[in-house]
Amino acid sequence: MVDIEQINPRNEAALRAWWEVGRAATADRPGKPWPLWEQSRVALPADNxxxxxxxxxxxxxxxxxxxGLLTRTLKENLHTAMAFAFVRPDRTREGIGRRLVEELEVVAVGDGRPTVQSEAYLPPGGSGAAEHFARAMGYDVASRESIKELTLTDFVERRDALAARAPVPEGYRIITFDTVCPEEHLASFGRLLGMLMSEVPLGDLDLEASEWSAERIRAAEQRQVDTGRHVQTAMAIAPDGSVAGVSDVRVDDSDPVHGQVGITIVDPAHRGRRLGLALKVATHDLAVATYPDLVSVDTSNAEVNTWMNAVNDALGYRTIETLLELQKKL
Known part of the structure; x- marks a missing residue:
């Protein structure tokens, strides 16, 4: 008899057993689909x-x-939750995944979250059991994304040609920093962060814009520092001193060979100058210089975001999976 129980993330033995199931369930996926134990051990019990x-x-x-994992944002999008279910490979097709999802949906409803979102991962352009399971559980595909991976040796080979294609426009400058935004750019940075949900292609995902005060940014930066995550950031400063664009690569102290792109956004008022490519080159330069053992960086972009996909292709990123963004109204 299989029982579904809530797990206390501060119980390290239980958390480790939970983590081992997720690692086994994702072992056949390419790239780095599951965090290292040290990352989960630190991040999941942390107050946030x-x-x-x-x-x-x-x-x-x-x-x-x-x-199973259910996450909820606590500052905005209070009507949504994200649900994930993993089953040990030797115990699939026993209804365990269905029971996990049903339990997570109960928790979401109890927390006043009538919209549940999730993800399914497929071979590029293909289909798979995860998609069929999601549809059987009533989840619709709200958006399609490409998960891409960059081998840093490929980037280094392309780097000079890329920089020549995207010089910093006259009057603009690019600054870089590790995690903590310079004080003089904090307010303008928050304004740009607030644009993310309206500027990133969301498909049919039911998500709202957010607001980022200076206090909220500083608190988020401190959480990154506390958990050993470094946000290697490049920021484009416009001639008037405002933040015109930003991009970052995130690397954890516990896993210095893998990185992940966090955000990349250029203010619509400053587009058409190849700032996106210039920012990406700057963040990858910073990551390579800071982490000499860095092997790869991954990112994901909506398939309809042709501009960003073209930038990533130029950097040397190659698609390794298709990501289906899923959604269900309870």
Missing amino acids: PERGVTLVGAIDGREMVGA
């Missing part, structure tokens, strides 16, 4: 006023055979 987290496990006797 921006995000609520519920972990559930499918327990058979004394073994954990399934793992």
